[in-house]
Amino acid sequence: MFWEYDPVTFSRTLTGLTLAFHIIYATIGVGIPLMIAIAQWIGIKKNDEHYILLARRWARGFVITVAVGVVTGTAIGLQLSLLWPNFMELAGHVIALPLFMETFAFFFEAIFLGIYLYTWDRFENQKKHLLLLIPVAIGAAFSAFFITIVNAFMNTPQGFDLVNGALVNIDPIAAMLNPAMPTKVAHVLSTAFMTSAFVLASIAAFRLFKGNNHVYHKKALFLMMKVGFIFSVATVIVGDFSGKFLAEYQPEKLAAAEWHFETEEEAPLILYGWLDDKGEVKGGLEIPYALSILAHGNPTAEVEGLNETPEEERPPLFVHYFFDLMVTIGMWLTFISGFYWFAVKKGWKIIRKKSFNFVLFLSGPLAMIAIEMGWFYAEFGRQPWILRGYMMVSDGATSAGYVDWMLFLFAGLYIVLGTASVIVLTKMFKKNPVEQELADHAYERGEW
Amino acid sequence: MDLEIIGISVLWLFLFGYIIIASIDFGAGFFSAYSELTKTRHILHHIIQRYLSPVWEVTNVFLVFFFVGMVGFFPSSAYYYGTVLLVPVSIGIVLIAIRGSYYAFQTYGAKDSKLYIFLYGVAGLLIPASLSIVLTVSEGGFVDIVNDQPVLLYEELFFSPLTWSIVILSIVSVLYISATFLTAYADVAKDEAAKNLLRKYALAWSGPTALAAGLIVLQMRAHNIERFENIMDLWWIFALSGVFFVITVALLLMRKYYSTAFWSLVIQFALAFFGYGISHYPYLMYPYLTIYDGFTNEAMATALIVAFIAGFALLIPSLFLLARLFLFNKKYVKGGK
Numbered sequence: 001m002f003w004e005y006d007p008v009t010f011s012r013t014l015t016g017l018t019l020a021f022h023i024i025y026a027t028i029g030v031g032i033p034l035m036i037a038i039a040q041w042i043g044i045k046k047n048d049e050h051y052i053l054l055a056r057r058w059a060r061g062f063v064i065t066v067a068v069g070v071v072t073g074t075a076i077g078l079q080l081s082l083l084w085p086n087f088m089e090l091a092g093h094v095i096a097l098p099l100f101m102e103t104f105a106f107f108f109e110a111i112f113l114g115i116y117l118y119t120w121d122r123f124e125n126q127k128k129h130l131l132l133l134i135p136v137a138i139g140a141a142f143s144a145f146f147i148t149i150v151n152a153f154m155n156t157p158q159g160f161d162l163v164n165g166a167l168v169n170i171d172p173i174a175a176m177l178n179p180a181m182p183t184k185v186a187h188v189l190s191t192a193f194m195t196s197a198f199v200l201a202s203i204a205a206f207r208l209f210k211g212n213n214h215v216y217h218k219k220a221l222f223l224m225m226k227v228g229f230i231f232s233v234a235t236v237i238v239g240d241f242s243g244k245f246l247a248e249y250q251p252e253k254l255a256a257a258e259w260h261f262e263t264e265e266e267a268p269l270i271l272y273g274w275l276d277d278k279g280e281v282k283g284g285l286e287i288p289y290a291l292s293i294l295a296h297g298n299p300t301a302e303v304e305g306l307n308e309t310p311e312e313e314r315p316p317l318f319v320h321y322f323f324d325l326m327v328t329i330g331m332w333l334t335f336i337s338g339f340y341w342f343a344v345k346k347g348w349k350i351i352r353k354k355s356f357n358f359v360l361f362l363s364g365p366l367a368m369i370a371i372e373m374g375w376f377y378a379e380f381g382r383q384p385w386i387l388r389g390y391m392m393v394s395d396g397a398t399s400a401g402y403v404d405w406m407l408f409l410f411a412g413l414y415i416v417l418g419t420a421s422v423i424v425l426t427k428m429f430k431k432n433p434v435e436q437e438l439a440d441h442a443y444e445r446g447e448w
Numbered sequence: 449m450d451l452e453i454i455g456i457s458v459l460w461l462f463l464f465g466y467i468i469i470a471s472i473d474f475g476a477g478f479f480s481a482y483s484e485l486t487k488t489r490h491i492l493h494h495i496i497q498r499y500l501s502p503v504w505e506v507t508n509v510f511l512v513f514f515f516v517g518m519v520g521f522f523p524s525s526a527y528y529y530g531t532v533l534l535v536p537v538s539i540g541i542v543l544i545a546i547r548g549s550y551y552a553f554q555t556y557g558a559k560d561s562k563l564y565i566f567l568y569g570v571a572g573l574l575i576p577a578s579l580s581i582v583l584t585v586s587e588g589g590f591v592d593i594v595n596d597q598p599v600l601l602y603e604e605l606f607f608s609p610l611t612w613s614i615v616i617l618s619i620v621s622v623l624y625i626s627a628t629f630l631t632a633y634a635d636v637a638k639d640e641a642a643k644n645l646l647r648k649y650a651l652a653w654s655g656p657t658a659l660a661a662g663l664i665v666l667q668m669r670a671h672n673i674e675r676f677e678n679i680m681d682l683w684w685i686f687a688l689s690g691v692f693f694v695i696t697v698a699l700l701l702m703r704k705y706y707s708t709a710f711w712s713l714v715i716q717f718a719l720a721f722f723g724y725g726i727s728h729y730p731y732l733m734y735p736y737l738t739i740y741d742g743f744t745n746e747a748m749a750t751a752l753i754v755a756f757i758a759g760f761a762l763l764i765p766s767l768f769l770l771a772r773l774f775l776f777n778k779k780y781v782k783g784g785k
Contacts, residue, residue: 067552070508071545077512078541081519085530092523093744097751100520103513104759110505111766115773135766172751399597400534413542417549424553 010403011083021414025069030144031196033137040130050216087396097172102146109139148188152180183242194231195367200224202364209357229337247295253381255306256315257323267291267303315381322377329370452739455521460725466510474572475626481569495642524742532600540578547571576618588734610667617660624653632706678727685723692716
């Protein structure tokens with residue numbers, strides 16, 4: 001081999017790779033069932049077949065993404081034990097409960113998804129069909145809920161005492177209700193819904209940008225931009241709570257994100273910029289008082305700086321860029337979806353412009369980038385801990401050989417799955433455009 | 449009864465569930481590919497697709513359920529098995545990933561591709577082979593403790609006749625289970641052509657399955673005499689399993705009561721599987737880890753059992769609904785809506 005074999009580095013890289021790939025499909029998997037249910041519900045309420053068709057087409061594409069989400073989820077589930085056996089042995093004693101409940105939620109979703117997909121034509125009544133979607137959406141949201149609890153526990157472990165290396169006084173419920181849980185769960189769910197809405201809006205915007213003027217795409221775009229806007233606003237609110245949570249429980253994570261070194265009052269928020277050789281921030285955009293407001297809701301409040309944290313326990317400083325990108329994209333999406341909604345209400349002509357539709361098309365990819373950035377920030381910001389305050393990453397990793405080879409094996413797998421899923425999805429919808437499907441339905445009903 | 453025993457019994461039951469439904473799934477993939485080669489695809493394709501489509505995701509959950517439950521009830525197993533099984537289980541995950549996702553791609557998206565069908569069929573046989581390594585490792589003799597860390601002895605594992613006997617058994621029994629189930633399914637569907645072909649497959653694979661099982665007992669004797677004696681103490685369970693094997697084959701030969709034949713097969717495998725499990729007691733990984741020193745704390749065990757019962761109150765009616773809509777719905781099975 002050309003490098004020194006270090007299972008810790010390779011385990012980290014492989015876990016990071018699996019998760020970075022999985023969350024793309026997982027986010028879609030959590031959010032889309034709700035969007036399908038919304039479209040189906042509006043279709044029933046308005047008695048508009050366009051919305052029913054929306055639900056149908058989304059569901060068809062959803063199956064492909066679910067498949068990749070399921071298999072990569074299985075991969076990360078097993079990798080937790082394969083790559084982090086020491087960590088799982090310790091954490092399993094305290095946090096197995098939500099992990100276990102997650103599989104129940106997943107099970108529930110899987111059963112109803114199978115039923116939903118295979119009973120399209122069995123029920124005349126569309127309402128019955130909607131009823132089948134509800135458990136799918138609930139199952140999807142609950143699996144995100146439980147798995148995020150596990151992650152929250154790793155950030156703020158509680159519900160046990162460590163006495164001479166042994167775990168005592170274990171309380172599984174207290175471990176679940178850890179301080180990071182409320183903001184993390186709320187943030188993960190709202191961003192998953194938001195991202196899924198923007199991804200679906202992107203598809204419609206892309207069709208309109210390409211010159212297709214069908215009212216079906218306009219309805220889809222308007223509906224999803226509206227839903228996207230609502231969840232963006234929710235995300236901004238939750239994001240603010242998250243900042244306050246960090247200031248209290250994980251000050252070093254917030255300080256690293258903000259390059260806030262000295263503890264001080266009236267702390268400014270720094271956007272972008274870079275660090276010079278002396279560790280001074282250059283070229284950053286400074287917003288006075290903003291960090292104090294984000295951290296404590298008070299412009300003059302004192303914010304703890306990174307210098308208070310021992311050097312070997314500090315997160316890497318590059319998390320600043322992840323944080324900034326995430327926040328910038330979030331703000332932009334909130335603005336653009338709000339603007340679009342307003343413009344439609346006012347009847348402004350800009351919404352028909354090709355260039356504007358291109359801007360809207362970018363929302364989906366941007367939202368997905370923000371998801372990745374947010375997770376990178378959350379995970380690198382917890383370094384060097386795997387279980388903050390209890391276990392370092394280097395102590396949790398496997399001692400096994402061949403982790404490097406496994407990294408290549410899985411990298412190859414994700415390249416194949418990623419490419420194949422994109423090809424299959426494109427083919428699926430190109431072969432069967434909306435106009436064709438609407439015509440087929442009309443024909444079936446004898447309207448021709 | 450000890451919580452430890454309840455825990456391992458429930459997990460063992462889940463593993464058994466996975467083995468049966470995954471076998472049907474993996475074997476069906478193989479028969480699909482084989483039918484492509486022998487130009488009998490038109491006979492089998494429909495019946496296999498009909499069964500697999502609504503349940504493929506559920507099959508996968510059974511596996512997830514087993515290993516999450518295992519780590520939950522026996523956290524130390526994450527340490528021992530996690531450390532030593534990195535390579536074989538990773539290969540298994542990659543195969544499952546390719547197989548699972550491509551099944552969806554194929555069914556809902558892309559056109560038929562011969563290469564894909566071939567890969568799909570082969571992957572189905574390699575998955576049981578890669579996962580059955582777990583059972584081999586649990587027998588002891590393949591793991592050493594070096595510097596306080598468990599290490600897998602790849603060479604010993606690869607050259608052990610026991611390894612290969614278990615691999616062979618896993619493959620032939622996958623084909624046997626799958627063919628028998630699909631015969632019964634085709635019978636309900638009144639698909640005579642598929643039924644006759646699958647019945648032939650079932651009979652063809654019954655012999656190798658019985659042979660491979662016998663071979664393992666012999667290997668076990670050479671590998672670990674103590675484990676062999678444990679198995680012999682439970683001879684009557686295995687004998688009973690043999691009786692059900694004979695019943696299944698007899699019914700298949702008589703060309704009737706196919707559903708009964710399948711349930712008799714399930715009982716046969718259940719007896720053998722639980723007999724094997726009991727003979728393993730109390731070890732999770734011989735000789736390092738027993739169910740007693742690997743068990744979780746009392747608070748977590750109680751919480752997990754409560755979650756388990758609550759979860760099942762939700763799942764059983766749902767699974768029942770799924771089965772009623774697709775498996776035991778004659779109209780659906782025959783090709784109706």
